Every structure is written in structure tokens, then in C-alpha cells.
Amino acid sequence: MSDLLNQDIQNINIEDSIKESYLDYSMSVIVGRALPDARDGLKPVHRRILYAMYELGVTSRVAYKKSARIVGDVIGKYHPHGDTAVYDALVRMAQEFSMRLRLVDGQGNFGSIDGDSAAAMRYTEARMTQASEEILRDIDKETVDFLSNYDDTLREPDILPSRLPNLLVNGSNGIAVGMATNIPPHRIDEIVDALVYIIDNPKAELNEVLEFIEGPDFPTGGIIYGKNGIREAYESGRGRIKIRAKTHIEKTKTKDVIVIDEIPYQVNKARLVEQIAELAKEKVIEGISEVRDESDREGIRVVIELKREAMSEIVLNHLFKSTPMESTFGIILLAIYNKEPKIFTLLELLHLFISHRKSIVIRRTIFDLERAKARAHILEGLRIALEHIDAIVALIRASSDSKVAKEGLMGEFNLSEIQAQAILEMRLQRLTGLERDKIEQEYQELLKEIEYLSSILKSEELLNKIIKEELLEIKQRFSTKRLTAIEEDYESIDMEDLIPNESVVVTMSHRGYVKRVPVRTYEKQNRGGKGKISANTHDDDFIESFFVSDTHDTIMFITNKGQLYWLKVYKIPEASRTAIGKAVVNLINLSPDEKIMATITTKDFNEDKSIAFFTKNGIIKRTNLSEFKNIRSVGVKAINLDNDDELVTAKIVSSEIKEILVVTYEGMCVRFGVEDVREIGRAARGVTAIKFKMPKDYVIGATIIANENEEILSVSEKGIGKRTEANEYRITKRGGKGVIAMKLTPKTGKLVGVVNVDENMDLMVLTSSGKMIRVDMQSIRKAGRATSGVIIVNVNDEKVVSIARCPKEEKELDENDEEVNLLGVNSKED
Numbered sequence: 033m034s035d036l037l038n039q040d041i042q043n044i045n046i047e048d049s050i051k052e053s054y055l056d057y058s059m060s061v062i063v064g065r066a067l068p069d070a071r072d073g074l075k076p077v078h079r080r081i082l083y084a085m086y087e088l089g090v091t092s093r094v095a096y097k098k099s100a101r102i103v104g105d106v107i108g109k110y111h112p113h114g115d116t117a118v119y120d121a122l123v124r125m126a127q128e129f130s131m132r133l134r135l136v137d138g139q140g141n142f143g144s145i146d147g148d149s150a151a152a153m154r155y156t157e158a159r160m161t162q163a164s165e166e167i168l169r170d171i172d173k174e175t176v177d178f179l180s181n182y183d184d185t186l187r188e189p190d191i192l193p194s195r196l197p198n199l200l201v202n203g204s205n206g207i208a209v210g211m212a213t214n215i216p217p218h219r220i221d222e223i224v225d226a227l228v229y230i231i232d233n234p235k236a237e238l239n240e241v242l243e244f245i246e247g248p249d250f251p252t253g254g255i256i257y258g259k260n261g262i263r264e265a266y267e268s269g270r271g272r273i274k275i276r277a278k279t280h281i282e283k284t285k286t287k288d289v290i291v292i293d294e295i296p297y298q299v300n301k302a303r304l305v306e307q308i309a310e311l312a313k314e315k316v317i318e319g320i321s322e323v324r325d326e327s328d329r330e331g332i333r334v335v336i337e338l339k340r341e342a343m344s345e346i347v348l349n350h351l352f353k354s355t356p357m358e359s360t361f362g363i364i365l366l367a368i369y370n371k372e373p374k375i376f377t378l379l380e381l382l383h384l385f386i387s388h389r390k391s392i393v394i395r396r397t398i399f400d401l402e403r404a405k406a407r408a409h410i411l412e413g414l415r416i417a418l419e420h421i422d423a424i425v426a427l428i429r430a431s432s433d434s435k436v437a438k439e440g441l442m443g444e445f446n447l448s449e450i451q452a453q454a455i456l457e458m459r460l461q462r463l464t465g466l467e468r469d470k471i472e473q474e475y476q477e478l479l480k481e482i483e484y485l486s487s488i489l490k491s492e493e494l495l496n497k498i499i500k501e502e503l504l505e506i507k508q509r510f511s512t513k514r515l516t517a518i519e520e521d522y523e524s525i526d527m528e529d530l531i532p533n534e535s536v537v538v539t540m541s542h543r544g545y546v547k548r549v550p551v552r553t554y555e556k557q558n559r560g561g562k563g564k565i566s567a568n569t570h571d572d573d574f575i576e577s578f579f580v581s582d583t584h585d586t587i588m589f590i591t592n593k594g595q596l597y598w599l600k601v602y603k604i605p606e607a608s609r610t611a612i613g614k615a616v617v618n619l620i621n622l623s624p625d626e627k628i629m630a631t632i633t634t635k636d637f638n639e640d641k642s643i644a645f646f647t648k649n650g651i652i653k654r655t656n657l658s659e660f661k662n663i664r665s666v667g668v669k670a671i672n673l674d675n676d677d678e679l680v681t682a683k684i685v686s687s688e689i690k691e692i693l694v695v696t697y698e699g700m701c702v703r704f705g706v707e708d709v710r711e712i713g714r715a716a717r718g719v720t721a722i723k724f725k726m727p728k729d730y731v732i733g734a735t736i737i738a739n740e741n742e743e744i745l746s747v748s749e750k751g752i753g754k755r756t757e758a759n760e761y762r763i764t765k766r767g768g769k770g771v772i773a774m775k776l777t778p779k780t781g782k783l784v785g786v787v788n789v790d791e792n793m794d795l796m797v798l799t800s801s802g803k804m805i806r807v808d809m810q811s812i813r814k815a816g817r818a819t820s821g822v823i824i825v826n827v828n829d830e831k832v833v834s835i836a837r838c839p840k841e842e843k844e845l846d847e848n849d850e851e852v853n854l855l856g857v858n859s860k861e862d
Contacts, residue, residue: 066208068215070367070374070381071388072167072192073199075206077121080110082135083189085160086168096139096157103153112182115153123150126158130298132202132217132251133510135164145252145295145332146302163510166195173399175392193392195502196510197223197385199367203248211373213366216248216273216297219514223382224507230382231496238266238379245378246518247273248361253294253515254278262518265363266378277357278517281344281533287321288344290351292334294515296359301327305334307355317350318342345533389499394489401485404478406450411475413451414458418468420445424455533584537796537804537838538604540616540628547613548604551580551838580796580838581633588660589620590630590645592678596660596670597621601633621666629679637661642685642711645670645718646694646734649677652766653718654685654709672717680731691737693744693761694721695773698729699783702770703737703761720767733785743789745809746774747797747824749781749831754821755789755814772818780820785835793837799830806838 068075074082084105090097103118111118124130126138129145140156143149150156160168170193178187203217225244230236247262256262257274265271278294295301305325312320319342326333336351338344352358365376369384376384417424427444431437434456441452461467488494535551581587583602590596597620605614616628632643634657641657653671660668671679685692685706692709695701702722709719722731735744740759747753754774762771774783787795795807805825813822825832 066206067211067213067366067368067373068199068204068206069191070199070369070376070384072194073197073202073204073367074167074192074194075121075204077106077111077113077118078125078135079192080106080188081118081122081125082160082164082168082192083171084109085136085158085164086171090159091165092137092160092162094159096137096159099138099140099153099156099158102158109186110181110188119150119153122158123156125164129252132249133163133196133198133220133512134161135167135198135202137161145300147300163196166506167192167198169193169195170392170396173396175395175399191388193396194388195506196220197227197382199385200381204367208373211366212364214362214364215367216361216363217250218245218247219249219512220510221507221512222246222249224503227382227386227503228500230379231386231500236379238263238377241379241382242266246514248363248516249514250275250297250516252297252299253517254296255517255519257519259518259520261363265365269365269375269377271363273361273363275359275361275516276352279348279357281348287340288338288342290336290338290344290348292332292336292357294332296356297361299356299359301325301332301334304356308334308336308351311354317347317354319347386499389502390495393495393498397485397488401482401489404482404485408475408478408482409448410451410454411471411478413447413454414471415475416445416447416451417455417458418471428456533582535580535838536583536601536606537580538587538601538631539613539798540631541613544616544622544628545613546604546616546619547607547611548583548601549607549609579631579633579836582635585633585635588632588634588643588682589616589628590632590670590679590682591622591626591667592629593623593626594645594669594671594673594679595623595626595667597667598660630682632682632684634684640687643670644683644685644692644709644734644736646680646682646721646731647671647673647677647718648680648730649674650694650720650722650724650731651677651718652692652694652709652721652734653716654706654711655714655716656711657684659714669715672715674717681733683734683736685736688738689736690739691758691763692721692734693737693758693786694731694734694770695746695783695786696722696724696729696770697732697782698724698726699772699774699776700725700729700770701761701773701786702766702768703763704766705763706736708766723767723769725769732783735786735788737788743814744786745789745795745812745835746786746821747784747832747835748774748776748821749784749827750779751797751823751825751827751832752780752821753812753824754819755809755812756817757814760817775818775820777820781831784832787835787837790837795824796836796838797825797832798834798836799825799827800833801830803830809837 066075069079072079081102085102088097088102088105090102099119099122102122103115106118107113107115122136123138123142126134126136126142128134136158137160138156138158141148141151142156171189175193177190179190180186181188197220199215200218200223201220203215205214206212222245226241229241229244233240242263247256247259254275255278257276261271261273263271265273275296277292277296279290279292282289282291295304302325305323308317308320309323311317312323319339320336321339322335322337324335326335336347338347365378365381366373367376367381368374424441424445427440428437431440437456438449438452441447441455442449447455488498536548537551538546538548540546581601585601587599587601587604588596589599599620603619607613616622622628634641637657637660639656639658642654643657643660645653645655651674655670660670673679689706691703691705693701693703700722704721709721712718724730737744737758740757742758743755744758744761745753745755761773764770773786774780776782789809791810793809795809795812797805797807807824812824815821
């Protein structure tokens with residue numbers, strides 16, 4: 033007995049035993065719980081939840097079912113863990129702020145972005161979304177392998193077929209033993225476009241794919257700063273990106289208000305508001321008087337009221353630095369493939385999904401083909417039976433039982449057992465002429481289907497076509513707009529946050545010197561004043577154009593060659609009122625023979641706006657503003673010009689604009705509807721706006737008209753100007769010779785420009801020697817269309833070269849204005 037015991041005892045090194053046991057545990061956690069599969073993008077718990085809902089029939093087209101019922105099925109059949117873990121996973125799949133494309137449609141309290149927990153599972157209900165149905169589609173066609181569940185009583189899928197590229201669309205995060213994954217969500221449109229391109233170009237490089245994928249797109253929006261981190265993550269599988277809250281500044285009579293519109297992904301809004309209030313209370317961040325959360329079902333709105341003396345840009349920069357309003361997202365493209373964890377590149381994940389879809393489509397095709405062949409085999413037997421119906425009926429009647437009848441049919445007519453059984457089970461109604469035609473029609477259709485399915489298995493090209501069609505269908509059904517903006521680099525954005533967003537005058541000289549000067553530098557003068565020197569220029573130089581904008585606006589420079597360049601206003605050097613400025617060629621990459629002919633500013637690149645380009649020869653072209661949002665440093669072609677033509681001006685045209693007014697040097701004008709000029713591409717030529725009545729006439733400017741009550745201000749070379757109601761300029765057809773816009777005489781000189789009158793705007797007039805005068809538009813007298821006007825500025829021997837509008841000066845704050853504390857109570861006693 034002792035000898036037997038000695039034989040069973042083995043000496044084991046405890047260090048090796050612990051190491052082996054821990055590795056087994058680690059792999060169990062990695063593969064079975066914490067990390068997603070690279071093909072369907074799901075962890076086991078998510079896969080089991082969706083499959084349990086599929087088995088229950090809780091699709092998007094049926095009534096909701098209690099979450100407790102779903103969770104019970106999951107833990108009872110497939111997931112041997114606690115119900116809390118399963119319910120938490122189900123809840124997350126139903127949260128709009130967690131999932132880029134929700135996989136569960138929840139009814140009831142499923143938590144909030146403030147960190148509120150979901151209601152208990154007995155109070156909530158759920159069902160599948162259309163997206164999750166696409167993940168499970170074709171699972172009943174033997175497209176995936178099934179494994180035994182934890183107690184070997186049921187079968188569960190090892191992977192889901194997933195038409196949806198779920199891993200990249202919804203992302204994933206999880207911490208396993210010794211490793212973690214953090215895959216950001218993306219816009220489905222971009223991922224599908226990249227997949228389709230790779231199918232057509234299997235050897236595509238990352239640069240080509242990035243033409244389609246801008247970067248991550250988080251469900252909570254925000255702004256990603258820096259494309260280097262995105263590219264690094266896509267190249268190596270690891271990278272870091274900065275995400276900031278999206279904010280805007282609202283101005284009241286006494287102070288600025290910072291409003292948070294969107295917050296970074298996975299940031300708790302309630303905790304963020306508490307943290308901001310605490311930092312303000314402890315004076316860590318100076319200048320905040322009150323913080324309140326005004327968010328509702330329409331979206332996030334956190335209001336941060338500032339004290340009178342506080343600079344909103346500086347406070348905002350401190351908020352980004354000290355709170356989760358700016359957070360870092362560490363990208364780790366780690367997933368499971370072939371039961372092993374691996375860090376993938378973006379291209380590898382895309383190729384892997386395509387490979388997965390090919391496998392699914394092939395297996396589905398084989399399943400459909402076998403089923404079609406089986407049905408065709410039965411129909412062939414039925415066709416034989418119909419051809420020999422009398423003999424078959426006689427044989428059956430003569431048989432003692434069904435077994436004898438079946439054997440007789442198989443022997444007499446060379447049928448298979450399946451065909452013979454189908455004939456025995458055939459109803460008498462199938463003998464009618466109509467039913468016989470149906471059998472023949474079904475048989476012919478099956479032959480076509482068999483031929484088609486067989487061709488899929490033989491043709492790689494046809495297989496790829498099917499995958500592309502299914503992907504494009506997914507894109508069409510689940511297409512969404514981009515929620516997260518992406519800025520080029522982090523440093524430049526950080527600089528912008530430190531610069532006050534104030535109104536400035538940007539001037540450009542004839543020789544290409546540019547500068548910006550705060551609007552407040554120019555004091556308002558009475559009509560007829562002499563003006564102030566806005567710039568000292570060289571003897572052979574003069575101020576040629578200027579405009580008023582905010583420092584955070586975007587300037588688009590359009591040159592005589594029709595090229596468009598992109599620049600932020602704050603990147604133009606600020607200088608004194610009398611300084612020369614900096615050569616614009618040092619700021620944008622102009623060619624030696626290029627000259628800037630027009631500059632326009634915009635705050636955004638909305639698709640509901642367009643740019644109207646006007647040329648000297650009377651050509652107009654309108655292009656959607658969104659086509660210019662990704663401008664390269666070398667510029668892009670904005671308009672295709674004729675050899676003897678050049679650009680005169682360009683205007684932003686929004687949806688409320690109804691008409692366009694084009695004015696010439698000889699005082700003629702034409703007014704026509706915006707719809708007469710359809711939007712065309714960047715490099716197109718355009719159409720005729722006006723035909724000239726005089727041989728040496730040319731276009732000097734244009735403006736846009738929103739309604740008949742507007743007034744148009746016209747100014748001539750000699751400083752004469754007038755206000756005229758828009759309805760006096762009658763609407764004509766585009767391409768006509770037009771009507772008189774201003775009566776010109778030697779006293780007035782030729783026409784210089786036109787602008788829209790706005791009671792909230794002043795007029796700035798610029799002379800050839802660099803003098804600038806600011807005039808209240810309301811002080812200029814109204815006059816008819818065919819009149820001259822009144823003196824706006826005394827030019828003596830000079831000429832007016834340019835006019836523009838600028839905001840009225842803001843009133844100074846009163847010393848007795850009251851401040852508000854964080855609780856919203858007046859700081860002074862009642």
C-alpha cells in the first residue's frame with residue numbers, strides 16, 4: 033500500500049505550478065471576459081446578450097421585454113457570472129453617450145452622462161436595434177461555428193457574422209491581466225468607405241485609407257487636437273490624442289459667459305460642474321462668478337458666468353488645464369484573434385474584417401446552395417411524377433404499404449429515397465394545371481439561383497462585389513454626421529485659446545503688407561472728417577484693401593489666379609495703427625506672380641453656406657463652403673479664370689440670402705436671384721453675371737440682398753456716398769446689361785464699392801494715402817438709385833480705394849455694475 037502511495041506522489045516545483053496556474057487564469061480572463069474579438073468587436077458578455085435577445089425574438093420590430101428576463105436568460109444559459117455584470121453590459125449598449133451606434137434599444141432609465149446609475153433591471157425594458165440585427169444576420173445559415181455552453185447543455189456562437197464593422201464603429205475598452213484595450217469609436221460612413229476602397233485596392237497604404245478616415249468620432253462630440261497621435265495609433269496600434277470640450281462665448285452687456293456645448297468622451301458631466309465650482313470657490317481659477325448646469329433633452333449646456341474684468345479666453349485656458357474639459361485618450365488597438373491577444377494596426381483591422389466577411393459570405397453561399405440543390409432535387413422528382421402520374425398512381429394503389437410504394441417508386445422511376453418520399457407526401461391539389469406550372473417555375477428559378485450561387489464560389493470578383501454592396505447598404509442605413517471635430521495640431525489650438533476673440537481691422541497694402549489692429553484704435557468721427565492715418569507705407573505703396581473680423585475667424589485669400597489660401601486671423605501679426613505690417617508672402621505660400629485680389633472671413637464651414645466669386649469680366653461662380661474646409665498650405669484652385677480675366681471679390685452666401693447685386697466701375701448694376709447661379713465645383717469657370725454697356729467697363733464689387741427692406745450704401749472715388757433701398761434696384765435676369773446704380777459725374781468720380789447698411793455697423797472708408805475714417809452709416813443721407821449722394825470723406829487730391837463695415841463701439845462698463853457669486857446671489861446687500 034505504501035509503495036502504491038509513493039508511486040502517486042509527484043514532486044512539483046511550487047514556483048512553476050503557480051506560474052502555470054496564473055497563466056491559465058490570465059488567458060481565461062483575456063479571452064473569455066475582458067477583450068473583444070477583432071472580427072465582430074464584441075466581448076463574450078456582449079455577444080451572449082445579443083444572441084440571447086435574438087433567441088428570445090426581441091428584435092427591433094417587436095415589443096420591449098423586461099431587462100431582467102434577458103439577463104436571466106444570459107446567465108442561465110451562457111454566462112456563468114453575476115447578473116450585475118451582465119446588466120451593466122446591457123445598459124452600456126443602450127446608452128447614446130457611450131455607444132456611437134447603439135446595439136440595444138432601451139426603455140426606461142438607463143443612466144445618464146452625469147453618472148446616474150440605471151434603474152434596476154426589473155424596471156427597465158430592452159430590445160435589439162437594427163444595428164444589432166445586422167450583427168446577427170445570417171447566423172441561422174451555418175455561417176459561424178458554435179461551441180458548447182458552460183455546462184454542455186446548449187450551443188452558443190463562437191463569433192457573430194456581423195455585417196457591421198463594430199470594433200471600429202463602437203470601439204471597445206477593457207483591462208485584462210497584464211494588458212488593456214482602448215479602441216475609440218469611429219463614424220460608420222468613413223469606415224465603410226475605407227473598407228470598400230481596400231476591397232478594390234488590396235495593397236492600399238495607410239495614407240490612401242486616411243483620405244477616407246479622418247479619425248475617431250466620439251458619441252459625446254468634443255474636439256480632437258492633433259492628427260499626429262491619430263496617425264501614430266493607426267500605424268503602430270498605440271497613440272495618444274487630446275480631446276477638449278466644445279465651448280462658445282456669449283457676451284452680455286456687462287460680462288462674458290462661457291457655455292460648454294459638448295464634453296470629452298467618458299467624462300462625468302455632474303462631477304465636472306462640481307469641480308469647476310470648487311476650483312472657482314478656492315480661487316484656483318480666477319474670474320468665475322457662477323456655474324450652473326442648464327442641460328436638457330436637447331443637449332448639454334453648462335453655463336460659466338464670468339466677472340466683469342475676467343478675460344474669457346484666459347479663464348477657458350485654465351479650465352482646460354485644471355479640469356477634465358481637456359482629457360487624453362490613449363488609443364490601444366488590442367483585440368483577440370485566433371484565441372490570442374494582439375495589437376493591430378488600422379489596416380490590419382480593416383483587412384481582418386474583410387476576411388471575416390468573405391468567410392461569412394462563402395459559408396452562407398454554401399448553405400444556400402446546398403438548400404437550393406436539395407429543393408431542386410425534390411422538384412425534379414415531382415416533375416417526373418407529374419410526367420408519369422397515371423403509372424405512379426397505379427403503382428401506389430397496388431402497393432401494400434408506404435414502404436413498398438417507396439421502394440417501387442425508387443426502382444421503377446430511378447428516384448432517390450427523398451424524391452420518392454416527397455411524391456408520396458404530395459397532395460392531390462398539386463396535380464392541377466396551375467400547381468404544375470408553379471412547380472416548373474420554382475424549378476427554373478432554383479436552377480438560376482444554383483447557377484448564381486455557384487458563380488459566387490468560383491469568382492473572387494463577384495464575392496467582393498457582394499461584400500461591397502452589403503457594406504454600402506449598411507452605410508446608407510446607418511449613416512451619421514461627424515460629431516467630433518478634428519484640428520490639425522494641438523499647439524496652434526492652444527495658442528488660439530490664449531488669444532482674445534476681439535474685433536480687429538486687417539489692412540493690406542498694394543505691395544502685399546498685412547497687419548491687424550484692434551477696432552477700438554479707431555475713434556468714431558463725424559461725417560466729413562479728415563480721418564486718421566491707418567498705416568505708414570512706402571513711397572510707392574498704398575493701402576489697397578481692408579476688412580473687419582474677429583481674431584478667431586478664418587481668412588480665405590483668393591488670388592488673381594483663382595487660388596484660395598487659408599489662414600486664421602490671429603496668425604496675422606498685430607501692429608500699431610501707423611506700422612507698415614508684415615509681407616503676406618511670409619504667411620501663405622504665394623507664387624511670385626500671384627496677387628491677392630479678394631479676402632473673405634468665416635467662423636465655420638457649414639454646408640448650408642457657399643462662396644460667390646465675381647470676376648472683372650462679369651463672371652460669377654458659386655461653390656459650397658464645405659469644399660474649402662481642408663485647405664492645403666499650397667492652396668487650392670477656387671475658380672477657373674479666362675486668360676484675360678481676374679478675380680474682383682468674393683462673398684459668403686447663406687440660406688437666407690435671396691438676391692445678388694453686381695456693380696461696375698461705370699455705375700451700372702444688375703440684380704438677380706441666388707438660385708439663378710447653381711453651386712458648382714471648385715475648379716469650374718462659372719456663368720455670366722453682367723454684360724457691359726460701355727466697352728471699358730468692368731466689375732468693381734458685389735453685395736448680397738436678404739430682403740427688400742435692406743439698404744445699399746454706394747461710395748465713389750471722390751468720397752461721395754448714398755444709402756438706397758434695395759427695392760429700387762429692380763430684379764433682372766442674370767447676364768443682362770443692368771440699370772444705373774449711381775449717377776456719376778466728374779465731382780463724384782467712378783464707383784468704388786457697395787455695402788449693405790446695418791444699424792449695428794459703422795462704415796470705414798480708406799483712401800489711397802492710407803487715411804481711414806469711421807462713420808455712422810445712419811448719418812449718411814438716403815437717396816434714390818440714380819442720384820449721387822453726399823460727401824462722406826474729404827479726399828482732396830486723393831481717391832477712395834476701399835470701403836468696409838465694422839461693428840459699433842461697445843459702451844464702457846459702469847463702475848457700479850454688480851457682480852454675481854457662485855450661488856447666483858448679488859454680491860451687494862439689499
